Amino acid sequence: AQKITQTQPGMFVQEKEAVTLDCTYDTSDPSYGLFWYKQPSSGEMIFLIYQGSYDQQNATEGRYSLNFQKARKSANLVISASQLGDSAMYFCAMREGSYNTDKLIFGTGTRLQVFP
Amino acid sequence: ETGVTQTPRHLVMGMTNKKSLKCEQHLGHNAMYWYKQSAKKPLELMFVYSLEERVENNSVPSRFSPECPNSSHLFLHLHTLQPEDSALYLCASSHGGSRETQYFGPGTRLLVL
Numbered sequence: 001a002q003k004i005t006q007t008q009p010g011m012f013v014q015e016k017e018a019v020t021l022d023c024t025y026d027t028s029d030p031s032y033g034l035f036w037y038k039q040p041s042s043g044e045m046i047f048l049i050y051q052g053s054y055d056q057q058n059a060t061e062g063r064y065s066l067n068f069q070k071a072r073k074s075a076n077l078v079i080s081a082s083q084l085g086d087s088a089m090y091f092c093a094m095r096e097g098s099y100n101t102d103k104l105i106f107g108t109g110t111r112l113q114v115f116p
Numbered sequence: 117e118t119g120v121t122q123t124p125r126h127l128v129m130g131m132t133n134k135k136s137l138k139c140e141q142h143l144g145h146n147a148m149y150w151y152k153q154s155a156k157k158p159l160e161l162m163f164v165y166s167l168e169e170r171v172e173n174n175s176v177p178s179r180f181s182p183e184c185p186n187s188s189h190l191f192l193h194l195h196t197l198q199p200e201d202s203a204l205y206l207c208a209s210s211h212g213g214s215r216e217t218q219y220f221g222p223g224t225r226l227l228v229l
Contacts, residue, residue: 035217035218037220042222043204043206043223043225044220044221045206045220046220047217047218047219047220050217091158091159093159103164103172104159104161106158106159108156108157108158
């Protein structure tokens with residue numbers, strides 16, 4: 001079974017509108033972390049936001065927020081007030097387990113296109 | 117100097133060539149990673165180095181050989197590659213640990229002819 005599922009291969013949003021990118025995950029480990037990265041066409045993976053499994057509040061970073069629903073195992077990324085520069089691939093990733101586990105498991109990504 | 121740099125940015129090589137990819141991090145991190153990103157596939161972790169020791173090797177073919185001479189530098193030596201090895205190779209670094217974010221370089225786009 002896939003550990004990270006991103007069901008939206010592509011999304012369109014108009015500039016200044018909000019958009020939600022979906023991510024569901026599968027783990028039996030009580031301790032895990034969830035990450036979102038942005039990858040523009042240049043190729044670099046840019047870290048956006050992190051949510052720990054024990055964090056009490058949803059993570060926020062500027063225009064990015066994470067809608068963390070633990071019981072449903074979903075960690076959707078919400079981008080508010082979209083900008084043209086937000087057009088990129090977006091990847092959800094998970095790290096399972098203990099301190100010594102550094103392995104990130106990525107989803108297949110969602111391509112977001114922001115239009116004027 | 118930007119956080120994680122990679123050279124070269126683009127590489128074309130034949131199947132009999134030997135080349136090396138270089139990664140350098142300026143963030144004071146102690147863990148470094150190589151990932152492979154092929155078209156329409158999720159990123160695949162290849163190698164993890166923590167404190168210059170290899171701690172993960174995800175069943176990567178021996179034609180890929182990593183080297184980590186110190187905590188700031190990571191190399192990926194390539195020899196007798198196959199066309200299916202064409203991909204974007206991304207380097208990342210972190211402080212290590214379950215809450216630590218991995219920061220990525222811009223990647224090397226490799227084409228094997």
